[in-house]
Amino acid sequence: MSLRLGDTAPDFTADTTEGRIRFHDWIGDGWAVLFSHPADFTPVCTTELGETAKLQQEFAKRDCKVIAVSVDSVEDHKAWIGDIDETQGCAVNFPIIGDTDHKVSELYDMLHPGEGDASTVRSVFLIDPNKKVRMTLTYPKSAGRNFDEILRVIDSIQLTDGYKVATPVNWRDGDDVIILPSLSDEEAKQHFPEGWKTLKPYLRVTKQPNR
Ligand code: BEZ
Numbered sequence: 685m686s687l688r689l690g691d692t693a694p695d696f697t698a699d700t701t702e703g704r705i706r707f708h709d710w711i712g713d714g715w716a717v718l719f720s721h722p723a724d725f726t727p728v729c730t731t732e733l734g735e736t737a738k739l740q741q742e743f744a745k746r747d748c749k750v751i752a753v754s755v756d757s758v759e760d761h762k763a764w765i766g767d768i769d770e771t772q773g774c775a776v777n778f779p780i781i782g783d784t785d786h787k788v789s790e791l792y793d794m795l796h797p798g799e800g801d802a803s804t805v806r807s808v809f810l811i812d813p814n815k816k817v818r819m820t821l822t823y824p825k826s827a828g829r830n831f832d833e834i835l836r837v838i839d840s841i842q843l844t845d846g847y848k849v850a851t852p853v854n855w856r857d858g859d860d861v862i863i864l865p866s867l868s869d870e871e872a873k874q875h876f877p878e879g880w881k882t883l884k885p886y887l888r889v890t891k892q893p894n895r
Contacts, residue, residue, distance in 0.1 A: 686793040689818065693718070693811040694791040700751070700779035701761050708815055710779075715748035715842075716811045717834060720794040720804035724756040724764040728828045732806075733780075734772025735831050746838045748810075750778045755789060755803055758782035799825055808834060810841070847893045848875050858895060863888040 687693070693716075695708045710716075719736075721729040736750055743750050754761075761780040768776050781788055783804075789795050794804040806823035819837050823829050840851040848871075849861040863872050865886045872880065872888065880890035 687817050691817050693809060693815050693817050696788055696791060698781045698788055699758050700781045701758055702779040711811060713813050715746065715813060717748060717750045717808060719808045720753045721806060722803045722825045723754055724760045730768050730771060732828050733776060734768050734774045737774040737776045739831055740777050742835050748838055751781060753781035753783050753788050755783050755786055757784050810838060843894060858892060860889050861892050863890055
């Protein structure tokens with residue numbers, strides 16, 4: 685059964701390039717991104733892990749840790765990190781889980797037999813401080829992910845957790861947002877004293893409230 689939004693992210697213990705972890709303890713009180721890649725020493729994965737390393741400060745700004753997983757061993761991960769650092773101009777600065785027994789991959793339904801061999805597809809799970817799954821993404825092995833999109837959705841979820849708004853198509857931090865349709869105009873006046881623009885009764889646009 686695949687994980688759904690709002691489910692508790694399964695806990696596990698695993699060996700990583702930074703030692704053995706218990707997942708929920710490792711997450712601590714912040715946010716986490718768990719993402720799988722098909723295999724070590726493969727080109728698209730090399731670019732993805734390099735980009736993730738370069739974006740570490742952006743994840744940290746959002747109080748979000750990042751951890752990668754594949755069915756390769758920790759020893760392989762450690763050898764591959766040298767290639768990532770060399771070719772992508774970065775220092776891999778987050779743990780990679782060695783999931784040789786497929787424990788994590790099966791818990792998170794990252795193995796898709798229709799996608800070829802018994803390696804993980806490109807899954808992403810965003811997990812909040814309550815250990816709830818807040819976003820999932822699944823890409824085929826052939827398509828490298830857009831990690832800016834992962835940061836964008838963290839911004840959206842962290843914003844909309846605190847305010848009665850939703851974020852429109854292609855929204856980026858700082859852009860205008862949409863007042864939740866469940867809020868009456870009377871209620872909206874309390875939450876958005878600076879006002880809003882009504883395009884339709886259900887489409888009310890206002891400034892991002894935490895700016
Ligand atoms: C890659 O990371 O380049 C890759 C891995 C598995 C299948 C296709 C591409």
